[in-house]
Amino acid sequence: MSRMSLNSADWLARMRDAEAQLNDIVLGQSHVIRLILLSVLARGHVLLAGDVGTGKTTLLRAVARVIGGPFTRIEGTIDLLPTDLIYDAHLDAEGRPRVEPGPVLSRGEELSVFFFNEINRARPQVHALLLRLMAERSLTAFRAEYRFPHLQVFADRNQIERDETFELPAAARDRFMMEIPVSLPVSREDHIALAFETRFHDVDNLIAGLTERILPFRELNALAHEIQATVHTSAALQHYVFALCEALREPQAAGLEIEDTDMSRLVRGGASPRGMQALVRAARAAAWAEGRDAVLPQDVRAVFQPVMAHRTFLGPAYEPRRDSLVPALIGAAFDRVPVPAE
């Protein structure tokens, strides 16, 4: 574990700076930016889901620049093979076949951001490889084991097409700390600015304008460790988090109600221990980002949906309506579970 060269107050100032700069180049997505930064602070992988052209890729590239460190990206396609991530097979200048390290390995073990574009276009074999990379931050290649201690995986998937896409398996989704829905900016001014201001037309230039390594990637693990160690979670908050997750698992027992829905059949599974762990990590990061030394219910509320929604699996009859049902379920849980309760 590397030591931190900055103290907590400096880190917080840098976090705010990074947030402000990101908000300046990606308009109308302050909520998404905050959540991505929280996942950076909690060292969790992020899946962005949204429509085409909402700035997902720009945002992730911008975050990668703010963190700094080696960065690699790969486009998900249907013919992508797991080995394509690791090895780069090609013919060299002399015409001899050569196998060299692929996208993941080419930047060495310092790799800080691995950006998987359109992850749902890749096939399940690729997802399986990614599973290990995300869970263990390690990979076996060239008969050697590679470790990526600073690695953070950002993935995005667009929700427009269904043809030639592969839904992520539950296990792979569970490895992502957050799935953040990205929607169009709400305000008219943001839309007009994005369309008319010329600085938004050149994405490379826009991202180059960001200060690099505001949040130095080599020290993020230590920061995350300190945040998790120092931000207090009281017994009342622990009970609250448990009751929320319990309500998500057993909505009927918790007395939740959603119109036109049989609550006993709604939820098939979810809110795994890993999910709860991710929730607590993210909530601690949220509290720290607000400058507090203890997690409050609003911190849990801020991160609950992006952390828990994609880990909640609905009954077959309700899965097609998950886009409306899962937020309704989570909203009902927050409306119903009392805090402070005991």
Added chain:
Amino acid sequence: MRWLLLGLLLPLPVLAQPRIVAENPHGYGWWLGDELVQHIRIDLSDGVSLDPASLPRPRRVDYWLDLRGISARETRDGIELTLSWQNFYSAMEPKRQEVPSSPIRLSNGAEAVLPGFSFVTSPIRPLTAPSSPDQLLPDPEFRLIDPYPHRAGLVGAVFMFVASFAALAWHQAWWPFHARPARPFTRAARRLRRLADPAMQRRLLHRALDAAFGKVMIGEDLSQFLADRPEFASMADRLADFFHGSDAAFFGVGPVVEGDVAALARDLSRIERGQR
């Protein structure tokens, strides 16, 4: 003269009197209260009938005589009337009383008379004989009417009435079934008085705030709550302090700042009841 003869020969309906035969009660031996039944047979020619409106009505004919009833029965030759009279003459000595005759009218316009009759009525006992109670006949045996079924019916009917009225009142949301606005703060303020533990007091007020907000309320929701319930706007600072205090008490690591939860609940309750 010739005209006179013609006039005698012409059949005059006015002169065509029906034959009336009366079968009167016998003329002697009647006492006070006796009913005298008179049968009168009237022979009517074809096509002629008795005008029922002209028959005497059952009535009090005289101070001593009632016509109690009159009935008519068609016969082959005409009609037979049955009149029942009742004598109320209290005679001091045997005395002849006259029942008057009554005029009637036929459908052809002719008029006739139902004949009267006379009878002799006598005292029941010697006038000079002393009166004593034992001369009265004993009362007839009587049977008490059992009121129980009627009373039970009354109770049942009253019960049904009350029950159906209550059901109607419930359905129409009349008093006492009208929805009273819930008063969570008032209830909490009342229960707070019995609680000594400050943590319990805080929890109780949190539940009251949840109830007033309609869902679980945390510090972040305070501005939304005040927008929904502007009557509590004057309490904004104290509520914010309460939430800060609760955050410190339940979730924080620092020292707990004790606020007067009971006083806050009392003031919220006062606003809730519209007294402030």
